[in-house]
Amino acid sequence: MPPDAMMNAAPPMPSGHAGHVWLVGAGPGDPDLITVKGVRALQAADVVIYDRLASAALLAHCRPDVVRISVGKRAGLHSVPQDGIHALLIAHARAGRNVVRLKGGDPFIFGRGGEEMIALRRQGIPVSIIPGVTAASGCAAATGIPLTHRDLAGGVSLIAAHRQEDARDLDWTALAADRQRTLVFYMGLSRAEHVGMELMLHGLSGTTPVALVACGTTSKQRAVRCLLADLGAVARRCDLVSPCLIVVGQVVALADPALVAWARSRQEPVPACPV
Incomplete structure (x- = not known):
């Protein structure tokens, strides 16, 4: 796990069940364009790993104790490389947490959602997709x-x-x-x-x-x-x-x-x- 992400991560906690990851489309920018299902996932999340293009206003739907980790990318500058994002998702899910990967637009349209889904499936981690407005x-x-x-x-x-x-x-x-x-x-x-x-x-x-x-x-x-x-x-x-x-x-x-x-x-x- 990258050092900067480690600083924001909650300590491992024992769990009797495997965690789950939701890849959630945040929509194109207007926070009102997220789906109701996406809001419900945010409300249930223990950890939210979010992109720069996902409106920060959406984090208001989360519980006060949620772990928030920014992995935003800009042109020519990636705060956390894609492999590091995979590692974060896997680590938190293995710790038994409900993880929301909040992605601008739709996870499966130029959002690397397919790559993240495959990485999670290879580790045996359950993953669900909640589409967004692209x-x-x-x-x-x-x-x-x-x-x-x-x-x-x-x-x-x-x-x-x-x-x-x-x-x-x-x-x-x-x-x-x-x-x-x-x-x-x-x-x-x-x-x-x-x-x-x-x-x-x-x-x-x-x-x-x-x-x-x-x-x-x-x-x-x-x-x-x-x-x-x-x-x-x-x-x-x-x-x-x-x-x-x-x-x-x-x-x-x-x-x-x-x-x-x-x-x-x-x-x-x-x-x-x-x-």
Whole structure:
């Protein structure tokens, strides 16, 4: 167990039963978007191991004596490595505790929930999954963008813009080929220009509508839309911060203008993004 996590951990306690781990989706940022089942798990927890993207307000649902352990990750900075998180989950469950792993969004959508589930199963530790509202659906709802629409988009793809160093590149040809599909890129702010260039190089029109949504569903939400050809320039000039989602497709044209600012061209200044 990492030394910094050890400082926050409760001492081992004898137990006549094995503990249980719940992987709980906290939702995209708004604490009200967690499920009722997720709240009940927090209320029953002995230990909560939580991410940076999980709203701190959710910890108010916990008992006063709960052990709280932050393992938050930021770009380029992991406070606890993934193997260390596995070790924490296993150690507390083996001590007979009810453990909630609170994860931003949904545990199984770019949340490494699958890796944690496998690590726990290999140790014979019971694990349950409580889904959450993922960033794509949360940000879409918060900006009035329907991810699917009978006339505009018959499907949607969720894509990690950042890839592991040894991972194969995305199949840009396939992504650009289906004009009736909405593309949602997670962790995309620093890769916005690359995303725009690759999609256009592989055949998607530069006039395709695009939206960038930062800190979606929270009081810090900022959103702007533009054309695919302007994506890189707008991402550089608009004051957005991570986490930021990129939505590409005709459905973006339906965005609520009161919630999403419009940048018309590379030459014009980007308007202030709505609160």
